[in-house]
Amino acid sequence: MDNVLTGIRTLNEILTAGVAITAFSLFLYALTFNLRNRVARSFATIMLFVVVIFTAEALQNESVPLWGIEILLKIQWLGLVFLPAAYLHLSDALLVTAGHPSRGRRRLGIRFVYVISAGFLTLLALGLLFGNLIDNGRPAPYLERTLWTEIFSLFYSVAMILAWINFWRAFNRMLTRSGRRRMLYLMAGATAPAIGSYPYLMYGSGIAAQHPLLFWSAALTVNIFVGGLIVVMAYAVAFFGVSWPDRLVKSRLFKWILRGPVAASATLGIMTVVRRGVELYDGTPYSALVPFSMVVSVLLIEHTITVLSPFWERSVFFGGDRDELILLQSVEERLLTQSDLRQFLDAVLAGIRDHLQAPLAFIAALDGADLALITMAGDKKMLDLEHFPEVLLVPGIAEGDEHSVFLWGDFWILPLRKRKLDMDRDEVSPLLGILGIARQKDFDVESAENESLWLLADRAALALEDRQLQQRIFQSLQDLQPQAEALQRWRASGRYDSKAGMFAEAEIDEGDLPSLVKDALSHYWGGPKLSDSPLIGLEIVQQEAVEHDGNRVNALRAILRRGVESVRPEGDRRFTADWILYNILELKFIQGQKVRDVAARLAMSEADLYRKQRVAIESVAKMVLEMESDARKIE
Numbered sequence: 001m002d003n004v005l006t007g008i009r010t011l012n013e014i015l016t017a018g019v020a021i022t023a024f025s026l027f028l029y030a031l032t033f034n035l036r037n038r039v040a041r042s043f044a045t046i047m048l049f050v051v052v053i054f055t056a057e058a059l060q061n062e063s064v065p066l067w068g069i070e071i072l073l074k075i076q077w078l079g080l081v082f083l084p085a086a087y088l089h090l091s092d093a094l095l096v097t098a099g100h101p102s103r104g105r106r107r108l109g110i111r112f113v114y115v116i117s118a119g120f121l122t123l124l125a126l127g128l129l130f131g132n133l134i135d136n137g138r139p140a141p142y143l144e145r146t147l148w149t150e151i152f153s154l155f156y157s158v159a160m161i162l163a164w165i166n167f168w169r170a171f172n173r174m175l176t177r178s179g180r181r182r183m184l185y186l187m188a189g190a191t192a193p194a195i196g197s198y199p200y201l202m203y204g205s206g207i208a209a210q211h212p213l214l215f216w217s218a219a220l221t222v223n224i225f226v227g228g229l230i231v232v233m234a235y236a237v238a239f240f241g242v243s244w245p246d247r248l249v250k251s252r253l254f255k256w257i258l259r260g261p262v263a264a265s266a267t268l269g270i271m272t273v274v275r276r277g278v279e280l281y282d283g284t285p286y287s288a289l290v291p292f293s294m295v296v297s298v299l300l301i302e303h304t305i306t307v308l309s310p311f312w313e314r315s316v317f318f319g320g321d322r323d324e325l326i327l328l329q330s331v332e333e334r335l336l337t338q339s340d341l342r343q344f345l346d347a348v349l350a351g352i353r354d355h356l357q358a359p360l361a362f363i364a365a366l367d368g369a370d371l372a373l374i375t376m377a378g379d380k381k382m383l384d385l386e387h388f389p390e391v392l393l394v395p396g397i398a399e400g401d402e403h404s405v406f407l408w409g410d411f412w413i414l415p416l417r418k419r420k421l422d423m424d425r426d427e428v429s430p431l432l433g434i435l436g437i438a439r440q441k442d443f444d445v446e447s448a449e450n451e452s453l454w455l456l457a458d459r460a461a462l463a464l465e466d467r468q469l470q471q472r473i474f475q476s477l478q479d480l481q482p483q484a485e486a487l488q489r490w491r492a493s494g495r496y497d498s499k500a501g502m503f504a505e506a507e508i509d510e511g512d513l514p515s516l517v518k519d520a521l522s523h524y525w526g527g528p529k530l531s532d533s534p535l536i537g538l539e540i541v542q543q544e545a546v547e548h549d550g551n552r553v554n555a556l557r558a559i560l561r562r563g564v565e566s567v568r569p570e571g572d573r574r575f576t577a578d579w580i581l582y583n584i585l586e587l588k589f590i591q592g593q594k595v596r597d598v599a600a601r602l603a604m605s606e607a608d609l610y611r612k613q614r615v616a617i618e619s620v621a622k623m624v625l626e627m628e629s630d631a632r633k634i635e
């Protein structure tokens with residue numbers, strides 16, 4: 001019986017530490033990926049208090065003196081007194097997300113609850129919230145109740161009930177199936193920290209002392225539920241404030257949990273079992289097996305996650321889009337980047353030079369009507385880079401046969417052409433580029449013995465063809481990206497408030513604002529970066545458009561001009577240090593002068609001008625942000 005009780009207590013200690021580790025990991029997750037969302041911030045606050053509660057509980061063991069136990073119990077209550085306020089804060093954030101913002105009363109009520117929690121914290125510091133430490137309490141020491149303890153328990157219960165009423169109101173306002181489902185997950189997960197964090201031993205110490213096995217079994221069960229349900233709660237919160245696809249949210253959270261809480265908790269559990277086992281076996285309090293087991297556990301767990309993650313990711317998270325996503329993954333893994341292309345072509349040139357003993361060889365690609373030098377190997381002085389594009393003027397080089405050789409100065413020129421896949425046999429393949437080789441005397445490059453040369457040339461042509469195809473893919477992805485981002489944002493916002501999500505303009509990330517302002521300024525007098533700018537959707541632009549006969553482009557131009565003028569110092573214009581930011585904006589963007597001319601006018605280097613320009617644009621972006629904030633307040 002004693003061995004069973006000892007085993008349950010040990011397992012409970014491991015699980016308590018595991019809950020603390022899991023809560024801390026989820027706290028970091030919320031801070032890392034969706035901190036800007038109010039629901040995620042409220043969740044992170046709850047996780048912080050749960051970390052304090054369960055860490056203090058996990059540190060309580062027989063090796064800690066009584067004064068240390070008392071301090072840890074009070075630290076545990078440090079997290080507990082603020083938990084009701086954090087739950088009400090979360091419920092309010094959920095109501096706002098569901099389309100029911102506070103008119104002021106709910107916000108003031110939450111602040112009032114935080115003040116009450118701070119008052120209980122003051123009572124805790126003064127020693128009034130609890131009595132003395134019951135050091136001989138069974139099955140564990142606990143703090144004696146006082147009248148203020150009973151008042152706090154009532155406050156705790158009322159605040160949690162109010163929070164659950166708000167949860168239910170938010171659930172009823174969810175219009176989409178995914179929103180209602182995740183609200184149910186969140187409500188189910190939120191019960192665990194609220195119920196499992198409260199120290200019930202001060203009320204049920206008599207029963208716990210009579211039935212220690214029942215008490216520790218119940219504590220073990222509660223910790224299992226708390227650890228599992230806070231993960232469920234984190235899963236529901238992970239979708240708030242992000243526009244990523246659902247599969248990416250699930251996969252990222254799952255990897256975070258595996259590499260964080262699972263790996264750390266499993267390692268801690270193995271270390272504890274090894275230490276206790278060695279201590280029972282030979283009485284040694286410490287053994288070299290403990291750090292050894294820790295290292296082996298970490299390596300094996302991380303190795304297992306790395307090896308198995310592609311399989312469970314495809315089988316669990318890809319769903320019906322599995323074939324398409326696997327294809328995208330394979331493209332990413334096999335993508336031929338510019339560095340990869342140059343490395344491959346360098347190997348081709350090395351083989352050609354070794355075969356022909358040529359002092360120089362080069363490969364150039366045709367980009368539209370221009371010829372771009374990709375790579376060259378050998379004596380670079382032999383190639384006149386200034387007149388290099390003239391090689392395209394060699395008669396017949398664009399229409400010649402597939403394996404024709406042309407002369408250009410001291411070079412043999414081998415055209416690199418596209419493969420004839422869907423073309424007529426007599427049709428000339430499009431020119432992709434050229435292979436140039438420095439000529440050698442008494443060597444016939446067109447002889448039948450040079451099949452290996454044409455083999456290398458064909459491989460170079462295949463690489464250039466792949467480069468051309470991938471450039472078209474990249475261009476398509478760049479064209480698709482803005483629309484895809486907008487659709488993902490609307491889809492994400494429509495999870496919980498479909499009306500607001502579908503009818504609202506796409507929100508602009510504050511961190512992206514300077515780059516958007518710079519793009520719009522670069523086309524200040526007309527161009528797609530101004531007319532198609534996401535800044536067109538700002539509320540201040542809609543209001544300003546009324547003054548410009550509904551023309552939002554002119555309204556945006558006026559707002560940008562206003563932002564530039566906000567940087568202008570008072571007085572007559574000068575070319576002194578305090579006028580640098582305004583002069584850069586006015587000369588480069590408003591007047592449209594070239595960078596080198598502006599730098600010469602302001603007596604600075606181009607590098608310094610770009611640094612000052614970044615500061616000036618950030619000032620304009622800040623002004624635009626302030627105007628947008630004021631416009632939304634007026635609305």
